[in-house]
Amino acid sequence: xxxxxxxxxxxxxxxxEVETQALRGITLSFQSGDFATLTGPSGSGKTTLLQLLGxxxxxxxxxVFINGREVTHxxxxxxxxxRKETLGFVFQFFALIPxxxxxxxxxxxxxxxxxxxxxxxxxxxxxxKSVDLLDxxxxxxxxxxxxxxQRVAVARALASNPSLILADEPTANLDTENGRQVMDxxxxxxxxxxxxxxxxxxxxxxxxxxxRVITLRDGLLVENNGTEKKS
Amino acid sequence: MFQLIKMxxxxxxxxxxxxxxxxxxxxxxxxxLLFIAAILQGEIQGSLQTSIQLESGHLQVRAASYVEEKSSxxxxxxxxxxxxxxxxxxxxxxxxxxxPRLFASxxxxxxxxxxxxxxxxxxxxxxxxxxxxxxxxxxxxLTPDDQSGIYIGQPLAxxxxxxxxxxxxxxxxxxxxxxxxxxxxxxxxxxxxxxxxDQSVIFMxxxxxxxxxxxxxxxxxxxxxxxxxxxxxxxxxxxxGSGYQVLTWQKMNxxxxxxxxxxxxxxxxxxLIVLAVTATVIVNTLIMAVFERTREIGILxxxxxxxxxxxxxxxxxxxxxxxxxxxxxxxxxxxxxxxxGKFGFYIGNIGATGFLLGDRIYAVLTAHDTVxxxxxxxxxxxxxxxxxxxxxxxxxxxxxxxxx
Numbered sequence: 001x002x003x004x005x006x007x008x009x010x011x012x013x014x015x016x017e018v019e020t021q022a023l024r025g026i027t028l029s030f031q032s033g034d035f036a037t038l039t040g041p042s043g044s045g046k047t048t049l050l051q052l053l054g055x056x057x058x059x060x061x062x063x064v065f066i067n068g069r070e071v072t073h074x075x076x077x078x079x080x081x082x083r084k085e086t087l088g089f090v091f092q093f094f095a096l097i098p099x100x101x102x103x104x105x106x107x108x109x110x111x112x113x114x115x116x117x118x119x120x121x122x123x124x125x126x127x128x129k130s131v132d133l134l135d136x137x138x139x140x141x142x143x144x145x146x147x148x149x150q151r152v153a154v155a156r157a158l159a160s161n162p163s164l165i166l167a168d169e170p171t172a173n174l175d176t177e178n179g180r181q182v183m184d185x186x187x188x189x190x191x192x193x194x195x196x197x198x199x200x201x202x203x204x205x206x207x208x209x210x211x212r213v214i215t216l217r218d219g220l221l222v223e224n225n226g227t228e229k230k231s
Numbered sequence: 232m233f234q235l236i237k238m239x240x241x242x243x244x245x246x247x248x249x250x251x252x253x254x255x256x257x258x259x260x261x262x263x264l265l266f267i268a269a270i271l272q273g274e275i276q277g278s279l280q281t282s283i284q285l286e287s288g289h290l291q292v293r294a295a296s297y298v299e300e301k302s303s304x305x306x307x308x309x310x311x312x313x314x315x316x317x318x319x320x321x322x323x324x325x326x327x328x329x330x331p332r333l334f335a336s337x338x339x340x341x342x343x344x345x346x347x348x349x350x351x352x353x354x355x356x357x358x359x360x361x362x363x364x365x366x367x368x369x370x371x372x373l374t375p376d377d378q379s380g381i382y383i384g385q386p387l388a389x390x391x392x393x394x395x396x397x398x399x400x401x402x403x404x405x406x407x408x409x410x411x412x413x414x415x416x417x418x419x420x421x422x423x424x425x426x427x428x429d430q431s432v433i434f435m436x437x438x439x440x441x442x443x444x445x446x447x448x449x450x451x452x453x454x455x456x457x458x459x460x461x462x463x464x465x466x467x468x469x470x471x472g473s474g475y476q477v478l479t480w481q482k483m484n485x486x487x488x489x490x491x492x493x494x495x496x497x498x499x500x501x502x503l504i505v506l507a508v509t510a511t512v513i514v515n516t517l518i519m520a521v522f523e524r525t526r527e528i529g530i531l532x533x534x535x536x537x538x539x540x541x542x543x544x545x546x547x548x549x550x551x552x553x554x555x556x557x558x559x560x561x562x563x564x565x566x567x568x569x570x571x572g573k574f575g576f577y578i579g580n581i582g583a584t585g586f587l588l589g590d591r592i593y594a595v596l597t598a599h600d601t602v603x604x605x606x607x608x609x610x611x612x613x614x615x616x617x618x619x620x621x622x623x624x625x626x627x628x629x630x631x632x633x634x635x
Contacts, residue, residue: 077537
């Protein structure tokens with residue numbers, strides 16, 4: 001099943017009088033269960049493409065589809081609703097809310113989805129267990145290591161059972177061991193839950209985990225290797 | 232909602248000192264407003280009650296042609312057979328006291344000192360004179376048959392350099408326009424702490440006042456005190472007869488009541504100025520918070536928090552600051568008003584025309600002012616915090632995630 005698709009998307013940024021084309025017409029699709037990386041040098045358009053897939057930004061031209069629905073022209077609140085129900089994010093800078101505990105950070109998407117208290121608790125505990133952080137449930141981000149914080153972020157991304165998780169440089173701020181742990185967990189969750197993962201990275205340690213490697217350069221798709229999962 | 236409140240509380244706790252100072256701005260603003268409102272209320276109500284007790288009463292019955300400013304003593308301008316009218320008025324159940332009084336202009340001389348005064352002829356036994364009898368500080372009060380005694384304010388005695396038992400010379404107008412001159416003995420001194428009265432009003436028994444002003448069996452007014460001042464209009468209507476004018480306390484104290492209305496108008500301006508200052512502090516705090524937490528706002532937006540919920544988060548933070556500030560402000564304002572309600576503060580003699588002010592103002596904090604100011608403080612704070620809340624809600628997730 002096709003989870004996400006971009007068709008001939010472009011994205012142009014204008015800073016003062018200078019226009020920069022971050023994406024120059026890309027067509028790509030991701031299937032349910034994909035474990036794919038977007039790679040390429042800095043400025044190649046990886047993060048921009050990830051932001052379009054995550055409905056955090058809108059293309060200058062072209063179309064974006066999530067679960068078969070065209071989302072290109074959704075308004076701000078409709079995009080927020082879509083992200084809440086369908087998408088999960090893992091960012092380079094861990095991106096946890098510093099005043100909330102690990103438990104509460106993971107619980108946040110469930111609260112936004114108005115799940116009842118007992119269902120929330122069960123789901124959060126399950127996720128804490130799956131990222132091996134049950135003992136740290138009530139620790140705040142500043143009481144966790146970088147690797148632990150990123151695992152909390154992974155658990156939070158999975159909380160609402162999204163179809164697609166987008167990770168932007170998820171290991172960039174981690175040492176080798178923590179980076180490996182985070183990737184192992186994401187790979188395990190991909191296999192167990194079938195959720196689609198798309199990473200933007202130029203870290204070879206991450207790329208080697210991917211079933212599919214998509215290479216961008218100067219806003220263009222230059223390589224699309226590996227297997228697109230069919231369902 | 233509970234989660235929002237929890238998040239808002241924790242966010243405020245991140246920079247506790249800043250949050251406390253912001254809430255304190257609301258507290259001080261509200262306490263200041265409560266104090267101003269209480270002082271204003273104390274001044275207006277104090278002046279009104281002083282005027283009613285010492286001067287106007289709740290109602291006055293006068294001859295239709297009587298003009299207060301002229302203190303006319305012509306018989307046509309006075310109430311004839313006042314005792315008869317008083318007896319009729321006393322039959323009205325709402326009336327507590329009714330007493331005739333005669334007002335005349337006079338000059339009091341002692342040695343080289345001389346001063347203009349208002350002479351009031353009174354029935355010394357009437358309850359209506361209680362504020363004066365209770366203000367006795369030296370000598371004794373008047374008796375109805377006293378033919379040569381007067382009762383004057385202590386500051387007036389000081390001004391004339393006289394004391395109880397001393398003789399003074401009184402020059403008074405008469406009904407036919409002459410001036411008579413007669414010696415009187417100071418029987419007693421009073422001190423009402425209302426400088427306008429204490430420095431210029433002297434009393435003598437009505438019969439004697441009528442005798443020297445040649446206004447036999449006439450009075451300038453029948454002064455009436457009611458059991459309930461709210462019934463002034465209905466009692467006035469019951470008394471009204473041909474040849475009389477009946478003035479209510481509202482009519483006789485128009486200056487005070489008009490001033491109260493004007494003061495209430497100015498108070499709104501003062502409310503807004505003080506609250507604008509406190510609201511600026513809150514807005515400043517929240518704008519700083521928005522800039523400091525831009526990335527977090529981006530994260531919340533990324534995981535699906537809608538704009539209005541992000542806005543609500545900041546409004547709840549403002550609400551918590553306001554509630555904390557208002558709670559402390561109410562306690563602080565109440566304590567200040569309690570102190571100044573008990574001890575007041577000395578203002579000396581600043582009586583203006585139409586105003587009878589005591590030499591102290593006492594704070595009177597009303598429930599109406601307290602509730603009104605609390606609501607206004609809360610609403611102004613929340614309305615002001617809309618601006619930073621809207622800034623937060625309008626941040627684009629992509630830019631916010633990069634901390635822009």
